[in-house]
Amino acid sequence: MHDFDASAALLEQVNQALNSSTPLRIQGGNSKAFLGRKVVGEVLDTRAHRGIVSYDPTELVITVRTGTPLAELQAVLDAAGQMLTCEPPHLGATATVGGMLATGLSGPRRPWAGAVRDMVLGTRLITGFGKQLRFGGEVMKNVAGYDLSRLLAGSFGCLGVITEVSLKVLPKPRQSLSLRLQLDAEHALAKLSEWGQQPLPISAASHDGQALHLRLEGGEGSVAAARERLGGEPLDPLYWQQLNEQELPFFRDPRPLWRLSLANNSPLLTLPGEQLIDWGGAQRWLKSSASAEAIRTAVAAVGGHASCYTAGHCDSPFQPLAAPLLHYHRQLKAQLDPQGIFNPGRMYAEV
Known part of the structure; x- marks a missing residue:
């Protein structure tokens, strides 16, 4: 395991992109790059930013940097007899925690145990204002900013660079x-x-x-x-x-x-x-x-x-949005990424 906090370097790359109006293609292990529309932009690679920030099995919460390999996170939980109940798919050996959160995909247990977004307690995010903000908390009792953290699940990197996430974990079934x-x-x-x-x-x-x-x-x-x-x-x-x-x-x-x-x-x-x-x-x-x-x-x-789920087969891989929903998506994008530099068009051509 290589623990390293690369958030300062990521923040600097975002600020340079903002100054030069350069779109960024955010990626980790690229195991889910086939999902969504093709993004043209300078690559922002999260994988140097990795490691478990804090984990106390008795608290049932783990905080981890998003460049951490998903397999590494699951091995740490497994050793403590715990798991991510949403059973996120890897879809490749290189899958990262950030990709798990950004795509929001859940496995077979989803209807009975909840989705990725239900596991999210708090996040750190580099926004389109060149600031690193913290949302939510690391304990279940803290619900401040909870919903923005959950909104990031399935946002495909369109709202900012997620650098850290606190996740609720549970014991494995007997x-x-x-x-x-x-x-x-x-x-x-x-x-x-x-x-x-x-x-x-x-x-x-x-x-x-x-x-x-x-x-x-x-x-x-x-x-x-x-x-x-x-x-x-x-x-x-x-x-x-x-x-x-x-x-x-x-x-x-x-x-x-x-x-x-x-x-x-x-x-x-x-x-x-x-x-x-x-x-x-x-x-x-x-x-x-x-x-x-x-x-x-x-x-x-x-x-x-x-x-x-087949790359390049369809111009709108995700179900096109009804007008009111598209309006909300645009508003949210404008609030967090006013210059539109993060994964532009990855989900929808209009956002």
Whole structure:
């Protein structure tokens, strides 16, 4: 581990960019560079700024610099029997904590344990005024500025350079068991809807087109009782990691990859291509050569939205914003980055 506070150098680079009106392309390990629109700008690399700032396992809070490799953060937590409950995907060996926060992506446990933004207690941010500001706190009781810190989750570097984050962590479950149930997708969605009303210790639910995969987590008694009730065959728990890291055979299909986000009880969508269900139905992966318009029309009909995960395939990889939402995005951008130098256009062409 190499702990190093490079915030002064990052701040200097931002101030130079502000003085010369040079756009900056903020990046860490670049493992998620395929997401969003292409950014043209001078590279601001966060990886020298790394290390754990503070961690007391009894407080269930860790503060870490954003250039820290995500694997390094998880190894420190793992050694203390703790974890990031949102199960963020790495999507490459070089993933950093900053990339985890900027993309806001969460893994299979998301519907039961919350998203990346729910783990964020406080942040430090270099703004478009050339200042390093601190938002929120390092303890759960401090809620001052809480919402701005949470807004940074999923902001794709468009609001500033996040230099540090304090995250809520939790103990790992005492027991974990994965099951495979032979059900078609339609019956699986109906069952998941029914089980959602009951106190079952489900922490992941996915349908790969062939069978329903479940993960049960909690105390030994509740996991054993749920196993007894649900039946099914044991499943290799590696499945969840392969799903999270997009390493299942499904993801090798050469067609563009779309992420569909919708209500978990939405019916099966009739779209050309193959679908894989995650998050108990709330996240669906689609491999399809259908047009962006056709996919978004079908998803909008059930109140959802669609993002394209294949770089360069679509000019608006993220669902285009309705006028009122775009107005808020522009206002927020103007407040934090008035010169528009941070990752311009990464999320939307207009911002």
